[in-house]
Amino acid sequence: MQPTHSSRRILRPVSNWFILLTLFFALLLNLIPFGRLPGIPDWVALVLAFWCVHQPLKVGMAAGFVLGLAMDVADASVMGQHALAYVLLAFAAAGLSRRILWFPLAQQALHVLPMFLAMQLVMLLTRMLGGAEFPGLLWFLSSFTATLFWYPATYVLLTPQFQPEDKDVNRPI
Amino acid sequence: MSVVGHAPPPFFKRGPAPLVRLLFFVSLSLVLLVADLRFRTLEWVRLAVATAAWPLQRATGMPIDAASDFGAYLARQSTLLKESEEFHRRQLETANLLLRQRHLEQENIRLRALLDMRARQPVEGRIAEILYATRDPFSRRVIIDKGSQHGISAGQAVVDDVGVIGQVVRVFPLTSEVLLLTDKDQAIPVEVQRNGLRAILAGAGAGTMELRFQAANTEVQVGDILVTSGLDGVYLPGLPVAKVVKVDRDSTHSFARITCVPLAGVERNGLALVLSRRAAMPPQPDDLENADDPAAQGTRTKRKAR
Numbered sequence: 001m002q003p004t005h006s007s008r009r010i011l012r013p014v015s016n017w018f019i020l021l022t023l024f025f026a027l028l029l030n031l032i033p034f035g036r037l038p039g040i041p042d043w044v045a046l047v048l049a050f051w052c053v054h055q056p057l058k059v060g061m062a063a064g065f066v067l068g069l070a071m072d073v074a075d076a077s078v079m080g081q082h083a084l085a086y087v088l089l090a091f092a093a094a095g096l097s098r099r100i101l102w103f104p105l106a107q108q109a110l111h112v113l114p115m116f117l118a119m120q121l122v123m124l125l126t127r128m129l130g131g132a133e134f135p136g137l138l139w140f141l142s143s144f145t146a147t148l149f150w151y152p153a154t155y156v157l158l159t160p161q162f163q164p165e166d167k168d169v170n171r172p173i
Numbered sequence: 174m175s176v177v178g179h180a181p182p183p184f185f186k187r188g189p190a191p192l193v194r195l196l197f198f199v200s201l202s203l204v205l206l207v208a209d210l211r212f213r214t215l216e217w218v219r220l221a222v223a224t225a226a227w228p229l230q231r232a233t234g235m236p237i238d239a240a241s242d243f244g245a246y247l248a249r250q251s252t253l254l255k256e257s258e259e260f261h262r263r264q265l266e267t268a269n270l271l272l273r274q275r276h277l278e279q280e281n282i283r284l285r286a287l288l289d290m291r292a293r294q295p296v297e298g299r300i301a302e303i304l305y306a307t308r309d310p311f312s313r314r315v316i317i318d319k320g321s322q323h324g325i326s327a328g329q330a331v332v333d334d335v336g337v338i339g340q341v342v343r344v345f346p347l348t349s350e351v352l353l354l355t356d357k358d359q360a361i362p363v364e365v366q367r368n369g370l371r372a373i374l375a376g377a378g379a380g381t382m383e384l385r386f387q388a389a390n391t392e393v394q395v396g397d398i399l400v401t402s403g404l405d406g407v408y409l410p411g412l413p414v415a416k417v418v419k420v421d422r423d424s425t426h427s428f429a430r431i432t433c434v435p436l437a438g439v440e441r442n443g444l445a446l447v448l449s450r451r452a453a454m455p456p457q458p459d460d461l462e463n464a465d466d467p468a469a470q471g472t473r474t475k476r477k478a479r
Contacts, residue, residue, distance in 0.1 A: 028248045030234040031226075032383070033316075068202070073222040074230070076316075076343075077349055079215045079308040087198040091191060127311040130210045133357040133378035135310035139445030151293030 001054075003158060004108075014055055018160055022047050023059075023067065031074050037112045038138040041146035044071060045089060045119060050114055050150075052093035052156055053100050064090035085119045092118070108137040109150040116143035166171050210341050216343070217371055223345050234305060266299050296409060298446040299323065301331075304348065313356040313376070315339075317445060320347045328407060328447045336413035336437035337361070337401065351445075352436050354414070355380050364402040368392055371402050374415060374433060382415055384431035391429055401434060406451055413437075 001011045002160045026043040044067050050058030051059035075082070092115050095101075100111045118145055128134065188194070209215045210312030217429050223230075301317040319325050321344045329341045331351050338399040339359065352359050353376070362382075372391060377383040387393065397417040415433040437457040 002322060028229065028233055031230055031370050033234055033237055034308065035306035036308075036310060061191075061194050064203065065198045069205075070222070070226075074226065075309045076307040076314055077311065078206060079201040079209040079219065084199060084202035087195065088203060091195045095191060130206075131357070132311035136255075136379075141309050165187060 001161075002101075003154070004104065006104075011158065012163060012165060013122070014058070016058065019051055019055065019059060023051070023063065023156055026073075027067065027070055030071060037122055038136075039141040039145050041142050041147075041149055042116075042119075044150055045116060045159070046084065046146045046153055049089055049093045050153055052090045053078060053097045053108075054158075055114075056094035056097045061090045062088045077085045077131060078127065079122055084126060085122045086139055088122055089115055105151050105154055108153055108154075109147050111142060113147040115143060118147050119143075205426075213430050219343075220345060223248075223348075227347060235397075237305065295303050297449040298332075299325070300451075301325075301445055301447050303351075303443060303445055307350070312358070313353040313378075314342070316348050317341075317351055317447070318348060319447060320345050320349050321336045322346050325349050325447055326450065329450055330412075331445050332412060332448060333437045333443065333445050336435065337408065338435075341408065341447065345384065358383060360385075360410070361408065361414060362404045363399040364404045365393060366398040366400050366413075367394075371401075371404070374399060377432070378432065381437065382433045384417070384433060385428070387428045387429050387431060389424060389427065391430055391431075393417055393420055393429070395420055398436070409448065409451060 001013070002009055003011060007090070023044070026047040028044040048059065048067060051063075057167055067084050068081075068086040071077075071082040071086075072079050082150055093112075096111065096115075100108050103111065113115035117140065124135075189197075197282055205215065208475045212232040292379040299319060302316050304316045304406040307314045307316060325341060325344055327341055327344050331338045331341060337354060339353040339356075341349050342352040354374075355378065356376045357378050358376070360373055362371065363374045364371045371385060373382050374382050375385050379440075382398070384393065395417055397415060399415045399417070400410045401410055401414055413436050415432060415435050417433050420429060421431070426461070
């Protein structure tokens with residue numbers, strides 16, 4: 001597995017525990033009560049999309065559904081709102097994974113942005129059908145900030161795979 | 174050697190196709206959405222998950238708490254002095270009422286006894302801290318730090334030092350959810366303090382409220398104070414709720430558009446008082462008739478059937 005398909009670097013295999021840990025950590029970040037402050041990225045969506053793009057065989061719609069239910073309870077929103085949005089996000093990210101990974105990071109982020117926006121649109125539609133109020137256009141800002149985090153997230157989440165295979169303790173330099 | 178009409182077994186087993194999985198999970202989510210939005214049957218799931226996740230939730234609230242504590246630590250002394258002076262002034266201003274309140278209450282009880290009226294329910298409250306506003310951008314709710322372990326139950330009114338904030342809608346063991354007055358789903362029966370005109374005040378989102386279904390020539394002015402009328406059996410009568418800021422009497426609509434803003438610090442954090450439940454209201458007259466006289470009802474239906 002390479003960081004992108006055009007890269008020559010071979011990565012170490014991913015550890016399942018690390019995927020679980022990052023998803024859990026993203027959930028914790030999402031639990032921080034920022035209230036109605038606009039522009040806070042949806043960390044779970046970011047990490048879920050990342051793993052769906054990089055490991056579509058390990059992380060997929062089932063993970064999206066479970067994380068979505070957790071977010072629904074934590075956010076005090078309607079059960080199924082985040083679940084539906086994350087499942088659609090996971091489907092799109094895993095489906096487009098083969099295409100996205102051919103591009104450099106900036107263009108990968110451009111591919112991910114419409115997915116995040118569509119996810120928020122799905123949430124908006126489900127809640128507006130349920131008779132909720134419109135949260136204002138600033139709410140969509142969080143998709144853009146999440147997209148900005150695609151670049152650092154790639155390096156952070158691939159760090160364990162960037163490590164060398166065997167450490168030579170007697171290496172001179 | 175494959176038999177006609179049978180595909181060869183796959184090399185890699187990857188479970189059902191993505192589209193099938195998508196359809197499965199989407200339909201599952203839709204079922205959940207309908208069950209929660211329409212029938213409200215998933216409260217027990219929410220209760221279980223929220224209780225299990227409570228320590229995590231408190232832990233994640235720490236950075237925000239620490240930041241606000243640090244901000245308070247840096248508050249200037251002059252600000253604190255000014256605040257303390259303001260509190261003293263307000264205490265003195267209300268001292269006249271406070272000192273005589275016990276006497277007035279006693280007098281009120283005696284007079285009510287003389288007039289043979291139902292005694293007013295004594296009000297008790299429990300102080301709770303507003304922990305945080307929920308992240309859900311589609312509704313306006315806050316979480317307070319008292320739950321069913323502290324005797325809170327759904328339906329109790331929540332007030333601060335100026336007026337009504339909202340109502341407890343969901344109770345967890347250690348926390349509870351308060352629906353704010355400005356939420357679109359929240360409605361509260363009020364009366365205009367100046368002339369006793371009764372109306373229903375509903376949340377309009379964006380921090381405002383709307384006085385609904387008032388005729389275009391209704392007697393409401395900008396600056397009127399709205400207080401609870403107590404007709405719903407939830408809120409005690411006389412609690413200040415909101416102030417009228419705009420009255421739009423467009424004759425093309427049959428109703429006036431009356432915009433109000435809440436008096437209390439709705440959507441601001443701090444301490445709040447959860448009032449105890451009011452005693453149940455006496456049943457409505459027609460309910461009473463039906464309840465007391467099933468035989469008469471039976472004969473009436475029989476007569477109708479004939």
